[in-house]
Amino acid sequence: MSASSERWPLRKLIFDTLFFAYGVALFADALGAMGVSAFHFTQDDFIQNFSHYATFSLLLTGVMAIVALVANLRGWTTPGDALFASPLRKLELSARPWSRSPWLWQVVIVFTLTIVVSVRVTESSIGDLLDADGLQGAWRLWSGLSQPNFNLLPRALALAAETIFIAFLSTVLAIPAAFFLAFFAAKNLMQGPLALAVYAVLRALLNLSRSIEPLIWALIFTVWVGVGPFAGMLALTVHSIASLIKYYSExxxxxxxxxxxxxxxxGANAIxxxxxxxxxxxxxPYIAMTVYRWDTNVRMATVIGLVGGGGIGTLLIQYQGQALWPEVGCIVLVIAVIVWLMDTASAYVREALK
Amino acid sequence: MSASGSPLLNVRSLGKTYPNGTKALSDVSFSVDAGEFLVVIGLSGSGKTTLLRCLNRLVDPSYGEIDFAGRRIETLQGAEVRSVRQDMAMIFQQFNLVPRLSALTNVLTGQLAHQPTWKSLLGLHSSTEREAALEFLKLVGIADKARVRCDQLSGGQQQRVAIARALYQKPKLLLADEPVASLDPATSHSVMDYLRKANRELGITVICNLHYLSLVREYATRVIALKEGRLVFEGRPEEIDRAWFQRIYGEEARDVGIQ
Incomplete structure (x- = not known):
């Protein structure tokens, strides 16, 4: 580290600024939760007065930037210190007892406040959980599920097979593309300026396509090729290529x-x-990871069925919509058995290949 | 064969500075005649490995000139580098065989440079090639292990397979980077004996990095010593007396024999 980064630890200052601003905002909100402060806001309030809150946040951040600067000049220990300090400073920090580390207290306070605010935002309520009507409804649903209607079993099994085939084909189709591209996504093979550029572009594309959930791909493909197993299979293929490239290149x-x-x-050439x-x-290791991917795809294919990707998920959403709980119970049972079987089989194969 | 009169290898003022600033080699010059068994000595980190890797261009030198078999090689690229490597085989401290392939297949990789890429992708080898490769396994006394996967072999056996792979390249020069540093004393001698056999009976010039002076005295025809990346000694093995030894290895050093 150069001397200037010692005196002007930019990352530390940015982190502390955001940390302090977040802490103060939390504090204000938590106070609001207890009905004491004027800062208390509801989501509607926040949406309507967005520009007001944005200005306030910017101001708060500005003030906290000054606080962070002062803390840095005075040498106070802050959370940013603990994260980004030089090795020497870290050693010095670790030598102190935890009760005398202000940054630790700050982290504990902010963590506690975050829990308080989270409880409020998620509208968590013991009352709702123990509500008599609610409990009765849940019991009705559960007793329906626990008496599965096995008349549905043949259909459920047929569609479970469809799900497994969807998962299988999407895995197999992904293998050649992933096998080929993985070499270009492995840093140890991609040396030299041109190779590194190819590597960087490929990695960026991969991260992009992996950040799109298979559920979104399924929605795209149901519009493209129509609702059904084909759309689900294509969605899983796209997602599997990206995932397999990541596994393979690692x-x-x-x-x-x-x-x-x-x-x-x-004297051998690169190829x-x-x-x-x-x-x-x-x-x-490739075979092991590919089997694992198939196993994952079976579980994903079930979920994708919920949005029209075919297979047993589609059946599940039909009966769930009509609140036919004994039928749903049968489907859930079949899904559980399939997932358990795939999981066990793939774990066994991976163990055998070690 | 090199042109008459000129040495097989001539290194002039060779230097290598790694991107992190380490000066591994500075201004090293020496030459090697065909048929020599040249040993390079020096402490760990003195630049011996970098020197060998600059010669076959696994590492690109920072400056200096290398003549090999009548050709300037320090700036060659692509296919020309590969043709140099074909003539300049290498064996390594950690053997560097492919663990999941059989001993015979590992030896066969010695001729990859002479094979069209599509043929090597299919793993096609003619029976003449297989027999030739097997001959070299016989030469190092390990033909009975031809079908055994290399990760099932002991260290000494693996190094012999590596020698067979190197010899199957039919090289003019054999680079050996601390070939016995991971082996026990008895195995060390047997591996060194095979290198001497390659040198004397097949006429292959050898450059070998070594740790133990007792091995140097037994096998070398000539010695160079590196210290902190510089050439500090060049001469015959028996010329390394106590004073030279301490200059090369430091005042504190004591010779450890290998029997």
Missing amino acids: IIESVSDGPIDGIRST QTVWYAVVPQIVL
Whole structure:
């Protein structure tokens, strides 16, 4: 670290500013929760007076920036210190007893206040939980679920098979694309300016596509190819490609360099080096991760069925909509057995491949 | 064969500074004639490994010139570097075989540079190639392990497979980077004996990094010593007396024998 970053620890100052501002806002809100302060606001109030609150937040942040600066000049220990301090300063901080570390007290106070505010925002209420009508309703639903209507079993099984096939095909279709692209997403293979640029672009695209939930992909594909298993399969394929590339490239990054050096030293070209030094090291972990992906896809295919992606999820949403709880009970049972079987089988395969 | 009169390898003022600022090699010059068994000694971190890796361009040197078999090689790129590596085989302290492949397949990788890429992707080897590779496993006394996966072999056996892979390249020069540092004394001698056999019987020039002076005295025809990346000694093994030893390894150092 250079001297200027010691005297002007930018990351620490930004963190402290945001931390203090958040703390004060929390404090105001928590006070409001107890009906004492004028800062108390409801969501409607917040939406209607957004510009008012935005101005207030900016002002608060500005003031807290000054507080953070002063704290830095005076050498007070702050949470930002604990996170971003130089190794020497960290050593000094860790030598103090916890009761004499102000930053720790600040973190504890903010954590407690966050719990108070969370309880309020989530509208948590013991009263609702123990409400007599509510309890009765839940009991009715539960007793319906616990007496499954097994007349539905053949249909549930047929659609469970559909779900497994959706998961299987989406996994298989994702393998070749992921296998090929994973090499370009592994940092240890992508050396040199051009290779690193390809790596960075691919990683960015991957993170983007993985941040889109398969549920969203399913919505897109139900519009594109119509409601049904095909849409669900496509949605899972897209998501599986991104996930498998991530798993695969991490496996590639963990291979040992020795064999790579060994094969390169014989005069082999890049493709031969990958094929002879990298691929033999990754085959078994790849199979293990792919089986795990299939297992995950079965669970996801169930959820995707809820939005029209076919399979047993579609059946579940139909009966749930009509509040036919014994039928729903049968479906839930089939799903539980399938998920349990897939989970056990994939764990067994992964153990055997170790 | 190098052109008559000129050495097989000629290194002039070679230097390597790593991106983190470490000066691994500074201004190293030496040459090696065909048929020599040159040993490089020096403390860990003195630059021995970097030196060998600069020669076959697993590491790019920062400055200096390298002539090998009548060719300037320090700035070659791509296919030309690979053709140099084909002529300059290397064995490593950690053997660097591919663990999940059989001993024979590992030896066969020695000829990847002469194979079209599509053929090597399919793993096609003619029976002549297999027999040739097996011959080299016989040469290092390990033909009975040809079908065994390399991660099932002991350290000494793996290093012999690595020697077989190197010899199957039919190199002019063999680079050995601390080939016995991970092995017990008895195995060390057997591995060094195979290197000497390659040197004397197959006429392959050897450059070998070593730790133990007793091995140096037994196997080297000539010695160079590195200290903090600089060449501090060049001569015959018997010239390394106590005074030289302490200059190379430091005042505190004491010679540890390997019997």
